[in-house]
Amino acid sequence: xxxxxxHVLFAIDNDSLQSGVKEIEAALKMxxxxxxxxxxxxxxxxxxxxxxxxxxxxxxxxxxxxxxxxKKEHIPEIVSEHFLKGRPVTRLLLNPSLARKYDxxxxxxxxxxxxxxxxxxxxxxxxxxxxxEAWEKALLNMKPEEIVKEVESSGLRGRGGAxxxxxxxxxxxxxxxAEQKYLVVNADEGEPGTxxxxxxxxxxxxxxxxxxxxxxxxxxxxxxxxxxxxEYKLCIHxxxxxxxxxxxxxxxxxxxFNTGFDLDIKIKIGAGAYxxxxxxxxxxxxxxxxxxxxxxxxxPGVEGAWQKPTxxxxxxxxxxxxxxxxxGADWYKNFGVNGCYGTKVYTIMGDVKFPGLCxxxxxxxxxxxxxxxxxxxxxxxxxxxxxxxxxxxxxxxDELLDVKMDFNSLQEYAAVLxxxxxxVMNDTVDMVDMLWSVLRFFRHESxxxxxxxxxxxxxxxxxxxxxxxxxxxxxxxDEMIKVSRAMKETSLCALGQSPYMPISxxxxxFRADFLKRLK
Amino acid sequence: MYEKIFEKYSPEKENLIYxxxxxxxxxxxxxxxxxxxxxxxxxxxxxxxxxxxxxxxYTMYSTKPRGKNVIxxxxxxxxxxxxxxxxxxxxxxxxxxxxxxxxxxxxxTLELCACLGVCGNAPAMMINDDVYGDLNEEKVEQIIANIKxxx
Numbered sequence: 113x114x115x116x117x118x119h120v121l122f123a124i125d126n127d128s129l130q131s132g133v134k135e136i137e138a139a140l141k142m143x144x145x146x147x148x149x150x151x152x153x154x155x156x157x158x159x160x161x162x163x164x165x166x167x168x169x170x171x172x173x174x175x176x177x178x179x180x181x182x183k184k185e186h187i188p189e190i191v192s193e194h195f196l197k198g199r200p201v202t203r204l205l206l207n208p209s210l211a212r213k214y215d216x217x218x219x220x221x222x223x224x225x226x227x228x229x230x231x232x233x234x235x236x237x238x239x240x241x242x243x244x245e246a247w248e249k250a251l252l253n254m255k256p257e258e259i260v261k262e263v264e265s266s267g268l269r270g271r272g273g274a275x276x277x278x279x280x281x282x283x284x285x286x287x288x289x290a291e292q293k294y295l296v297v298n299a300d301e302g303e304p305g306t307x308x309x310x311x312x313x314x315x316x317x318x319x320x321x322x323x324x325x326x327x328x329x330x331x332x333x334x335x336x337x338x339x340x341x342x343e344y345k346l347c348i349h350x351x352x353x354x355x356x357x358x359x360x361x362x363x364x365x366x367x368x369f370n371t372g373f374d375l376d377i378k379i380k381i382g383a384g385a386y387x388x389x390x391x392x393x394x395x396x397x398x399x400x401x402x403x404x405x406x407x408x409x410x411x412p413g414v415e416g417a418w419q420k421p422t423x424x425x426x427x428x429x430x431x432x433x434x435x436x437x438x439x440g441a442d443w444y445k446n447f448g449v450n451g452c453y454g455t456k457v458y459t460i461m462g463d464v465k466f467p468g469l470c471x472x473x474x475x476x477x478x479x480x481x482x483x484x485x486x487x488x489x490x491x492x493x494x495x496x497x498x499x500x501x502x503x504x505x506x507x508x509x510d511e512l513l514d515v516k517m518d519f520n521s522l523q524e525y526a527a528v529l530x531x532x533x534x535x536v537m538n539d540t541v542d543m544v545d546m547l548w549s550v551l552r553f554f555r556h557e558s559x560x561x562x563x564x565x566x567x568x569x570x571x572x573x574x575x576x577x578x579x580x581x582x583x584x585x586x587x588x589x590d591e592m593i594k595v596s597r598a599m600k601e602t603s604l605c606a607l608g609q610s611p612y613m614p615i616s617x618x619x620x621x622f623r624a625d626f627l628k629r630l631k
Numbered sequence: 632m633y634e635k636i637f638e639k640y641s642p643e644k645e646n647l648i649y650x651x652x653x654x655x656x657x658x659x660x661x662x663x664x665x666x667x668x669x670x671x672x673x674x675x676x677x678x679x680x681x682x683x684x685x686x687x688x689y690t691m692y693s694t695k696p697r698g699k700n701v702i703x704x705x706x707x708x709x710x711x712x713x714x715x716x717x718x719x720x721x722x723x724x725x726x727x728x729x730x731x732x733x734x735x736x737x738x739x740t741l742e743l744c745a746c747l748g749v750c751g752n753a754p755a756m757m758i759n760d761d762v763y764g765d766l767n768e769e770k771v772e773q774i775i776a777n778i779k780x781x782x
Contacts, residue, residue: 304708386746400685404688549707556745
């Protein structure tokens with residue numbers, strides 16, 4: 113193995129590709145060559161670093177300094193000053209407060225601990241940081257029921273939105289006798305404001321693959337699918353590569369490690385439908401049908417894909433599994449509070465200084481997330497509201513800024529953690545407009561299978577549209593709450609049950625905005 | 632003419648979504664024609680009605696000819712908050728089309744779509760496979776001009 117004085121990692125994601133990262137990377141390699149530094153400085157690629165609007169970024173190790181908004185013309189200066197003379201070009205570095213935000217130790221990362229540090233397209237990088245040790249431990253030293261028990265006692269709950277206990281889900285399916293069982297990873301990330309799964313998959317695809325291996329073994333599935341939305345081209349590419357590399361090393365395939373356990377992982381691509389994030393709709397789509405939800409029961413754990421027992425888990429949930437198996441449930445419980453353990457990946461956006469993502473302990477207050485990780489409000493504006501949990505989430509006012517972000521604490525305020533999206537709005541934003549946008553989304557995405565949802569969302573949009581254009585009456589507000597409550601009680605799936613949350617929270621917490629618009 | 636695509640997939644219904652993706656991508660007008668639906672129906676031995684059901688359900692497919700470049704502007708709440716309505720106005724003015732329409736030269740089709748998962752760069756849009764973020768009116772003008780100059 114070759115040793116280098118320094119490693120330089122370019123963040124390769126949609127943002128940086130658009131800003132010409134490949135060209136700049138080539139320029140750096142050429143410049144290093146010219147200065148005879150190619151044997152001392154290693155240039156690598158990694159996934160997105162988690163901050164946005166910074167164009168091409170590059171991290172230098174071991175200094176752990178990040179250059180942002182790089183242009184080709186900066187390269188000669190960086191090479192001669194930093195790499196040759198050891199003087200970082202400070203004016204091009206990420207500003208210190210944002211850099212602190214991305215201090216991995218400070219964030220206590222589990223899911224994203226490797227993102228931005230390893231090359232996601234190289235399995236050896238992953239193995240080098242302890243990757244696939246959990247898979248080895250699980251397959252060679254643990255019985256499937258022991259794995260299920262470990263995950264259950266870790267308290268891990270689904271990170272896709274509903275927060276169902278993962279161990280319990282596995283426990284339903286694991287003991288079933290069936291000729292075929294399936295594990296499906298839900299990577300159809302469509303909740304507005306959510307892009308955590310994309311960054312997990314782009315940054316550390318092998319962690320997801322390792323989690324799938326352990327989960328499949330635990331529930332007895334010999335086939336696993338990753339159902340991913342068609343727009344996530346870079347994720348699809350990196351996952352395909354990861355699967356191939358794992359196969360080449362014998363970590364996947366037939367008779368793995370001579371244990372007699374077979375596992376095959378396939379990628380299934382969606383075609384654009386929010387409702388396919390619902391697990392039974394996702395299964396329908398995988399089978400080649402319209403992605404409409406099924407009646408439950410039977411639940412997928414008993415009768416899912418092709419009528420076989422099927423466990424469906426979110427990307428972030430599965431990506432927590434390797435660390436739990438490697439370090440144990442007790443270790444995992446060091447993170448989090450209030451009966452909710454582990455970390456949560458949030459995406460912060462809207463009127464904040466630094467939109468992006470962070471992974472913090474369960475129970476971190478909303479204020480901390482917005483101020484420390486989002487950098488606070490942009491342009492000196494005042495905070496007005498945060499839509500937490502995506503379109504199916506809740507509009508929170510400043511009174512709830514100190515609420516702890518975990519499943520149980522939020523429930524006390526009739527709010528949800530949902531997918532972990534936090535959309536921040538300043539005091540110039542009108543809640544009528546925002547609710548209008550949310551309800552337009554639901555009207556468009558309703559699949560049309562059940563009446564309460566398809567008719568209800570049309571009615572709701574008509575009402576909010578009327579209010580937005582000054583034709584509404586005060587009784588329309590009660591009507592919206594009444595209709596959405598009926599939908600909550602009677603709709604087939606979570607889509608139709610969701611509008612009640614944003615509607616009731618927007619009207620109750622920001623009633624003045626609505627009254628202003630009435631005729 | 633679809634044999635090349637069919638060869639890649641066994642004739643099972645679960646492959647329908649892939650086959651339709653490939654057919655649409657191979658069509659210069661970015662859509663799935665009636666004739667293609669017929670061929671798929673024969674290959675997979677499933678009714679034409681099922682295929683149309685699937686085609687019209689998912690937003691990435693089109694049953695009508697579209698432009699060479701399909702613009703999908705995100706209209707979800709995070710992009711809406713960051714001014715996607717102004718971007719829409721700008722695009723309509725630049726292209727002279729309404730939502731769902733194709734420019735006369737066949738270069739662009741303007742569509743709206745739900746969250747693309749790049750909300751850190753809102754407002755955002757996709758043109759074919761490329762994502763464009765942090766849009767403002769000048770940037771949109773430049774992107775459209777660049778594509779026009781390339782074709």
